[in-house]
Amino acid sequence: MKSQREVEREYNKLLQDVATKDYYKVDLTNRVNCYLCSCGQITKTKDLDAGTTPMFIKCETCGKDARSTFYQDIRPDQEPTYEWYRPALKEVLKLRSKETTLDHVLSGGLLLRKCNLSLTVPR
Numbered sequence: 001m002k003s004q005r006e007v008e009r010e011y012n013k014l015l016q017d018v019a020t021k022d023y024y025k026v027d028l029t030n031r032v033n034c035y036l037c038s039c040g041q042i043t044k045t046k047d048l049d050a051g052t053t054p055m056f057i058k059c060e061t062c063g064k065d066a067r068s069t070f071y072q073d074i075r076p077d078q079e080p081t082y083e084w085y086r087p088a089l090k091e092v093l094k095l096r097s098k099e100t101t102l103d104h105v106l107s108g109g110l111l112l113r114k115c116n117l118s119l120t121v122p123r
C-alpha cells in the first residue's frame, strides 16, 4: 500500500499536470457521455473535471456492463444522472486500500457519483 506521503506527492503532481498539460485542456461545457447497455438503458453522465473515464460502467437499471459511446450524446432529451469528478486529496487518501481505484485516480482518472438532482431541478 502506498504511504500517505507518496499519495500526496503523486496527487500534487497530477494537479500540476491537470493545470498544464494539453491532455486536460478540454471544454467541460456540456461534456456528456452516454453508456449504452444491452438491456436498452442509456446511462447519461456529465464530466465536471477533465480526466480519464472508463469504457464501461454498471448500468443504472440492471447492473450489467454499459458501454461508452465516447461522448456521443445519443439521447439529447435525457438529463445526465451521474457525474464524473476528480476527488480532493482528502477523499483520495481514503482510497489507499483500494489500489485499482487509487491508481486510476492518480493517473488522471475521474470517479463517478450520482448527480445531485436537487441542485438542478427547480422546486
Ligand SMILES: [Zn+2]
Binding pocket: 037, 038, 039, 040, 041, 059, 060, 061, 062, 063, 064
Ligand atoms: Zn442494463
